Amino acid sequence: MSKANKNTSFYNLIPSLDKLMREDVLVVCAEKFGHQSIKLIAQEVLGYLREKISASDVETISVLGKESAVSDIAEEICARATNALKSPITPVFNLTGTVIHTNLGRAALAPSAVVAMTQAAEQTTNLEYDLETGKRGDRDTVIEGLLCDLTGSEAATVVNNNAAAVLLTLNSLARGKKVAISRGELVEIGGAFRIPEVMTTAGCSLFEVGTTNRTHLNDYASAFELDEVALLMKVHSSNYEIKGFTSSVSERELASLARQKDVPLISDLGSGSLINLSRYGLPSEPTVKDVIADGANIVTFSGDKLLGGPQVGIIVGSKKLIGQIKSNPLKRALRVDKTILAALLGTLRLYQDPASLSHRLPILRNLTRNADDIQALAHEIAPKFVTLLSGIAIVTIEDCMSQIGSGALPLDLMPSSSVVLAPVAEKGQRDIALQKLAKSFRCLPKPIIGRISDGRLFFDLRCLWDKDELLAQLDFLK
Ligand SMILES: *Cc1c(COP(=O)(O)O)cnc(C)c1O
Numbered sequence: 001m002s003k004a005n006k007n008t009s010f011y012n013l014i015p016s017l018d019k020l021m022r023e024d025v026l027v028v029c030a031e032k033f034g035h036q037s038i039k040l041i042a043q044e045v046l047g048y049l050r051e052k053i054s055a056s057d058v059e060t061i062s063v064l065g066k067e068s069a070v071s072d073i074a075e076e077i078c079a080r081a082t083n084a085l086k087s088p089i090t091p092v093f094n095l096t097g098t099v100i101h102t103n104l105g106r107a108a109l110a111p112s113a114v115v116a117m118t119q120a121a122e123q124t125t126n127l128e129y130d131l132e133t134g135k136r137g138d139r140d141t142v143i144e145g146l147l148c149d150l151t152g153s154e155a156a157t158v159v160n161n162n163a164a165a166v167l168l169t170l171n172s173l174a175r176g177k178k179v180a181i182s183r184g185e186l187v188e189i190g191g192a193f194r195i196p197e198v199m200t201t202a203g204c205s206l207f208e209v210g211t212t213n214r215t216h217l218n219d220y221a222s223a224f225e226l227d228e229v230a231l232l233m234k235v236h237s238s239n240y241e242i243k244g245f246t247s248s249v250s251e252r253e254l255a256s257l258a259r260q261k262d263v264p265l266i267s268d269l270g271s272g273s274l275i276n277l278s279r280y281g282l283p284s285e286p287t288v289k290d291v292i293a294d295g296a297n298i299v300t301f302s303g304d305k306l307l308g309g310p311q312v313g314i315i316v317g318s319k320k321l322i323g324q325i326k327s328n329p330l331k332r333a334l335r336v337d338k339t340i341l342a343a344l345l346g347t348l349r350l351y352q353d354p355a356s357l358s359h360r361l362p363i364l365r366n367l368t369r370n371a372d373d374i375q376a377l378a379h380e381i382a383p384k385f386v387t388l389l390s391g392i393a394i395v396t397i398e399d400c401m402s403q404i405g406s407g408a409l410p411l412d413l414m415p416s417s418s419v420v421l422a423p424v425a426e427k428g429q430r431d432i433a434l435q436k437l438a439k440s441f442r443c444l445p446k447p448i449i450g451r452i453s454d455g456r457l458f459f460d461l462r463c464l465w466d467k468d469e470l471l472a473q474l475d476f477l478k
Pocket of ligand 1: 161162163164166193235236237268269270271
């Protein structure tokens with residue numbers, strides 16, 4: 001037989017597209033990713049097989065000759081589809097040592113919040129429908145009572161994030177007017193969120209009082225003599241701290257001035273906490289309830305920082321002011337959807353039982369984790385790193401400090417343990433070797449994200465709970 005003829009008969013070994021698509025794995029795959037997408041990938045694989053045969057590739061021909069050929073090809077198509085069609089938002093191991101990491105999506109949600117969220121996503125809901133009257137309702141209704149209970153406020157509303165909460169509050173209460181704020185609180189939170197810019201975007205103008213390090217009640221009081229101030233604002237300097245010769249004015253003192261001048265006091269708490277964290281052995285931050293009790297008329301805070309819920313901005317305070325905020329057309333532009341509201345509700349419900357919170361809320365579970373347990377974990381997983389990285393990196397276990405992140409208590413660190421990798425390389429090559437090493441971990445099917453410090457790669461294990469899952473990933477290291 002001539003070579004051409006022989007190849008023709010090998011072509012007959014390639015299964016038809018129809019036959020392949022009837023294979024169980026591909027039926028399941030097609031349901032998951034869509035029939036058309038799987039068909040396209042199948043055609044690509046068949047084209048590849050034809051090319052191999054035309055090149056008389058011995059290995060391909062022997063694979064095609066096997067009895068399991070059809071199911072093997074279907075498996076290959078399924079693997080390619082899973083890889084090509086998987087979501088570009090992929091879970092990662094956060095071993096950076098920063099528990100609430102904005103770039104890594106901040107808080108992981110509690111399972112009960114995820115269940116609530118999924119239910120809301122899968123079905124139509126009574127989001128803005130009053131079941132009692134059969135009329136249009138308000139999407140804040142489901143969440144408002146709980147938020148009021150937990151914060152001691154009269155009213156509450158929820159928007160897309162805390163940046164939106166601040167913007168909306170300023171725009172609703174002081175558009176075209178002056179807002180007095182301490183020079184020590186004209187902060188940048190990150191990205192383009194800088195208080196002076198937000199103020200301008202909200203249509204307000206800034207009235208700066210005091211100095212960078214010291215501001216007194218008197219400075220606020222004299223603002224009213226110099227100009228028509230419509231609002232007092234306090235911003236918690238969440239991601240840094242001024243040390244030394246400093247002084248600032250508390251909400252309580254500001255509240256009495258605000259009452260006297262008949263203007264509202266708003267407080268941007270940033271990482272607002274709903275409970276006193278000292279009961280879990282963590283450093284304490286003023287809670288939202290404290291700040292409301294101190295007399296702030298409006299408090300804004302994030303849902304996905306210390307609170308441990310989905311990305312939202314929460315606004316609580318007086319009924320009258322929340323009413324003004326809710327009737328601003330911007331509120332509609334910044335509102336949250338039903339799945340987010342459900343996740344927030346699922347998270348807030350956990351706060352009704354503070355005793356079980358530290359094991360039910362992932363963020364708190366991470367923050368309260370015992371340093372000895374983390375160290376024991378390091379000893380369990382380090383040997384595999386040693387074996388796999390022999391000649392590439394020196395592996396050690398070291399004590400380190402984790403931080404909360406996202407601006408919460410920036411100076412309060414928590415003792416933890418890391419697996420530390422120091423690349424083995426010539427002196428001039430060490431940085432390149434380090435970058436390459438870090439990249440190889442970032443490129444795993446489930447990426448492992450560490451922190452580079454002092455020429456070494458640190459994997460802080462505070463947020464690692466499933467060590468077997470991590471060890472399985474290491475097998476993919478190239
Ligand atoms: C984080 C933070 C914000 C922004 O909150 P997002 O939820 O990221 O929008 C605003 N103000 C303060 C004080 C913050 O700490």
